[in-house]
Amino acid sequence: MTEQTTKRLGASAADIAEAARLLRAGKLVGMPTETVYGLAANALDNAAVLRIFEAKGRPADNPLIVHISDIGQWQALVTGIPPVARRLAEAFWPGPLTVILPRSEIVPPAVSAGLDTVAVRFPVHPVARALIDACGFPLAAPSGNRSGSPSPTTARHMLDDMDGRIAAVIDGGECQVGVESTVVSLTGDVPRVLRPGGITPEQICVVAGAAAVDEAVLNPLGKTAVAASPGMKYKHYAPRARVSLVRADGRRFAEFVNAQPRDGLMPMGFGGEEGDPAVPYLTYGRRDQSDRQAQRLFDALRELDARGATRALVSAPDPEGVGLAVYNRLLRAAGFEVIDLA
Numbered sequence: 001m002t003e004q005t006t007k008r009l010g011a012s013a014a015d016i017a018e019a020a021r022l023l024r025a026g027k028l029v030g031m032p033t034e035t036v037y038g039l040a041a042n043a044l045d046n047a048a049v050l051r052i053f054e055a056k057g058r059p060a061d062n063p064l065i066v067h068i069s070d071i072g073q074w075q076a077l078v079t080g081i082p083p084v085a086r087r088l089a090e091a092f093w094p095g096p097l098t099v100i101l102p103r104s105e106i107v108p109p110a111v112s113a114g115l116d117t118v119a120v121r122f123p124v125h126p127v128a129r130a131l132i133d134a135c136g137f138p139l140a141a142p143s144g145n146r147s148g149s150p151s152p153t154t155a156r157h158m159l160d161d162m163d164g165r166i167a168a169v170i171d172g173g174e175c176q177v178g179v180e181s182t183v184v185s186l187t188g189d190v191p192r193v194l195r196p197g198g199i200t201p202e203q204i205c206v207v208a209g210a211a212a213v214d215e216a217v218l219n220p221l222g223k224t225a226v227a228a229s230p231g232m233k234y235k236h237y238a239p240r241a242r243v244s245l246v247r248a249d250g251r252r253f254a255e256f257v258n259a260q261p262r263d264g265l266m267p268m269g270f271g272g273e274e275g276d277p278a279v280p281y282l283t284y285g286r287r288d289q290s291d292r293q294a295q296r297l298f299d300a301l302r303e304l305d306a307r308g309a310t311r312a313l314v315s316a317p318d319p320e321g322v323g324l325a326v327y328n329r330l331l332r333a334a335g336f337e338v339i340d341l342a
Ligand code: TXA
Pocket: 033, 035, 036, 037, 038, 039, 062, 063, 064, 065, 098, 100, 112, 115, 117, 118, 119, 121, 141, 142, 143, 144, 179, 180, 181, 182, 183, 194, 195, 228, 229, 230, 231, 232
């Protein structure tokens, strides 16, 4: 990867036009979305898409999401749009939902990483939409972190991972949702949630009449199992510290933390439950605020590294609603290590 100067761009029309120029030239640009920052390239340019994998250090078998800014761009990317897909799009687009369908010929092989399907999302963030509009082509974009690290929810996070590796980053402020989109596959009989996110399985069920949650959302894949979503087989979202999830109420969590060796220890729990901490304490929202937990999650995981933590104990969130997405990301950050004190 050649060193380059990464331009800092804002959300002005001139800066968006500059970002679109870079993308047209096959370069990579960090873009804000409502979920997390993405690392964008022209989705119809195989060579540009391959640069994403290089910049992220992403395994070649992990496919990318294609972002559109007009429902009309969807048709050309897939072989057909079944009624259930239309209903989900009407209900949740633009927004944090990604829909998987069989792909058309125009999707370059690198985007789908060898699969015969393509993941498409119509983000609601005004800067992402303006950028795709200015390009006139859809943008392939994974989360803008280095592979395995927590996803970026600010332009600062993106630069921490990608400065010198990509052409530009557009600063569009802090992401509102804070965890990546819900990924739902429509290739089987029943819509299947492969990755939970801002749109819950319950919401999908109301619109689609049924919804299944893939086993890999809450369980490690067996060694021989094939991942429905290749991204689920990798350790993910992980700070350098060894992370364990702790299922306990606030008082029990604080007691457990205070009984551990102090060296490199960093607890991460809910606001209002700090008790009388014997060690510095990070918070990620209150126990009953899943939306806030989702917004705070990745910044808090990055903060563990910034503070030099080597051992992180994280108070487990309630896996309901958007909390399912928070729990899913933390399970992966912890390599599925859960200490059950509940
Ligand atoms: O919110 C988001 O979805 C963000 C923003 C930037 O839009 N993007 C994002 O992309 O999270 P990424 O690449 O970090 O995660 C995409 C996930 C991966 O787990 C990948 O394996 C899965 O979606 N995926 C993509 N295409 C797929 C396909 N055709 N079949 C199954 N899984 C797919």
